[in-house]
Amino acid sequence: MGWAEHEFETIDLGDPRLNRRAVLLAERLGQKPGASIPGACENWAETAAAYRFLRNEQVSCEDVMAAHRQATVARMREHAVVLCLQDTTELDYNGQATVGLGPLSYEAQRGLLLHPTYVVTPEREPLGVMNAWTWAREFKQGDAPRGGVLESVRWIESYERIAEQASELPGTRHVCIGDRESDMLALLVMARKMDHAADYLVRCQHNRVLPEGGKLWDEVMAGAPLGRIRFEMPAGRGRKARAVEQEVRARRVLLPDRQGGELEVTCLIASEVNAPAGAKPVVWRLLTNRVASTLQDAVELINWYRARWEIELFFLVLKEGCRVERLQLADTERLQTALALYMVIAWRINRLMRLGRTLPDLPADLLFEPDEWRAAFILNKKPVPRQTPPLNTVVRLIAQRGGFLGRKHDGEPGARTIWLGMQEIAVFVEGARYARQLNDG
Numbered sequence: 001m002g003w004a005e006h007e008f009e010t011i012d013l014g015d016p017r018l019n020r021r022a023v024l025l026a027e028r029l030g031q032k033p034g035a036s037i038p039g040a041c042e043n044w045a046e047t048a049a050a051y052r053f054l055r056n057e058q059v060s061c062e063d064v065m066a067a068h069r070q071a072t073v074a075r076m077r078e079h080a081v082v083l084c085l086q087d088t089t090e091l092d093y094n095g096q097a098t099v100g101l102g103p104l105s106y107e108a109q110r111g112l113l114l115h116p117t118y119v120v121t122p123e124r125e126p127l128g129v130m131n132a133w134t135w136a137r138e139f140k141q142g143d144a145p146r147g148g149v150l151e152s153v154r155w156i157e158s159y160e161r162i163a164e165q166a167s168e169l170p171g172t173r174h175v176c177i178g179d180r181e182s183d184m185l186a187l188l189v190m191a192r193k194m195d196h197a198a199d200y201l202v203r204c205q206h207n208r209v210l211p212e213g214g215k216l217w218d219e220v221m222a223g224a225p226l227g228r229i230r231f232e233m234p235a236g237r238g239r240k241a242r243a244v245e246q247e248v249r250a251r252r253v254l255l256p257d258r259q260g261g262e263l264e265v266t267c268l269i270a271s272e273v274n275a276p277a278g279a280k281p282v283v284w285r286l287l288t289n290r291v292a293s294t295l296q297d298a299v300e301l302i303n304w305y306r307a308r309w310e311i312e313l314f315f316l317v318l319k320e321g322c323r324v325e326r327l328q329l330a331d332t333e334r335l336q337t338a339l340a341l342y343m344v345i346a347w348r349i350n351r352l353m354r355l356g357r358t359l360p361d362l363p364a365d366l367l368f369e370p371d372e373w374r375a376a377f378i379l380n381k382k383p384v385p386r387q388t389p390p391l392n393t394v395v396r397l398i399a400q401r402g403g404f405l406g407r408k409h410d411g412e413p414g415a416r417t418i419w420l421g422m423q424e425i426a427v428f429v430e431g432a433r434y435a436r437q438l439n440d441g
Contacts, residue, residue: 002027002369007344011067014058021053022064022341030345031426033322033419037338042430054334061134064340068347072119072128073165079121081173083304084130084198085311086158088115088151088181091134092325093335100332102136111325112136112332115154116343117162118311122304123358126314126351129343131161134336155182156190163197174198177308180205183287188255188263196289201305204267204285211254211262217285220251220267227295229270229302233282234309244282246270248302250292266292270302310350313415317346321419349419352395357412360392368394375428376401376421398425 004026011019028050032040041047053059076082090104092111101110116132138148159176166174175198176191182202191200208216225247233244248270254262266288272281286305292298318324322342329335352367364373365388376397377384392412399413400406402420406413 003348003367004030007071007348008067010070011064013063018053018056018059021049022059025050025053026341026344029322029341030348030422031429032423033317033342033345033349034423036326054329054337059337060333061132061336061340064337065129065132065343068128068340068344069130072130073169075127076119076130076165076172077169079127079172081122081175082127083120083122083307084117084158084162084174084176085120085308086115086117086155086176086178086182087308087311087315088113088154089315089319090114091319091339093327096328098329098331098335100136103139104137107140112335113151114339115151115158116311116314117158118314118347120307120310122307124307124310125354125358126310126347128347130165131158132340132343133157134332134339136332152181152184152186155184156187159187159190159198159200160194163191163194166198175304176200176202177305178202179308185255185258185263188265188287188289189257189259191289192257192263199288199290201286201288201290201301203305204287208255211256216253216255216267217269219253220249220269220285221271223249223251225249226292226298228273229295229299231306242276242279244272245274246272246282246284246302248295248298250298252291266290268292268298268301270298314346314350317349317415317419318342321349321415322346349415349422353413353415353418356392356395360390362391363388364391364394367391369429371429371432372425375425375432379424379428398422401425 004023008023008026011022013019013022028040037050038047041050090111091114092104092109093101094110101112103109104111112134114132114134117130119127119130121127133154135149138146140146155178162174162176180203183205210216210219226249228245228247230243230245232241234241250266250268252264252266254264257263268286270284272283275281284305286301288301290301292301322345324339324342327335327338329338355362373389373394374384376394379401380397395418396406396413398421399417401424402417404413404417
């Protein structure tokens with residue numbers, strides 16, 4: 001059973017032929033994530049069938065995601081804690097004739113907004129996309145406020161979905177994590193209303209006034225530090241990788257809830273000390289319903305927040321690896337269905353990368369077909385083992401086809417070299433299978 005057949009095992013589009021087409025299309029796109037739809041399909045008949053599938057009125061983004069969501073929940077059930085990362089990203093389709101696009105950051109830009117909940121473990125193993133909203137902003141009408149759904153609503157709706165799922169999995173703690181955009185009182189009030197079925201951990205952007213006077217951040221910084229932490233900050237957004245040392249403080253406080261009552265929250269501030277000259281100090285201010293009375297408690301929360309990088313990596317793979325912003329489809333309904341498939345593919349690429357690092361000795365055939373892992377050895381001119389090799393060995397060989405050098409100081413491969421290598425593997429496997437068919441015939 002291939003990965004797509006396994007992942008979409010429970011798909012139900014109302015017609016077995018549509019179910020099979022969804023699995024085949026996911027398989028093809030996953031083999032060549034950076035190719036166009038015609039480039040990923042094996043022939044014109046397959047390409048035409050793919051486009052018929054995407055425009056079929058029986059098929060929707062929700063229907064396609066439902067099977068993956070079930071598989072995601074099954075993986076979540078196996079863990080004591082899961083981190084539910086949510087964020088919004090813009091998908092730029094400017095210049096395309098797709099019907100139904102809306103404005104982006106600039107009114108003249110055209111595209112869609114995507115707000116997924118991407119689930120990982122505290123060790124950063126990707127478990128899947130639990131839910132996702134894709135929509136177009138409405139255009140402004142003169143000086144009137146923009147109509148349509150408020151983007152802030154997506155954060156609250158996502159928390160509700162996470163909390164509902166947490167109630168169905170009582171053995172798994174769900175932690176809803178968001179960046180500064182998620183720092184809204186309505187989300188904290190909703191969490192209280194739902195009896196904190198899911199914890200929240202959000203980056204704080206508002207220095208709120210406290211009921212007794214004074215400001216939130218000043219109140220926290222006035223307290224004694226719990227201690228210090230040290231970690232390696234990865235490179236990103238014009239920033240070089242470097243060591244970071246932070247002093248950590250946390251305080252339980254009451255915030256006005258604008259309903260005549262108060263919310264009890266923990267505000268945690270981790271502020272960098274001894275930052276290098278010319279470098280901006282790394283400061284994180286976090287709000288959570290959880291208590292952090294010790295350094296160990298605080299470090300756990302900080303590490304959970306640091307895992308938020310995984311959704312940024314998910315967006316990177318989706319846009320640059322799967323090249324979803326190059327999709328050319330007639331309308332946004334077809335685009336959203338294609339995006340559903342590509343979200344699952346982006347998750348799988350990240351999962352291969354993380355499992356190759358954290359569970360290197362897993363048998364490779366849990367994630368790769370025999371033809372695929374054998375191709376990785378053949379293309380790298382390595383003897384093909386008789387027994388199934390470890391996952392990490394295969395992932396590194398695939399990444400080498402994508403430009404990973406594999407030297408001792410190179411560490412483990414990243415998502416980019418994996419997705420590039422997978423495309424070369426797919427081409428080789430396709431040719432090998434065709435040659436086999438000729439010989440058998």
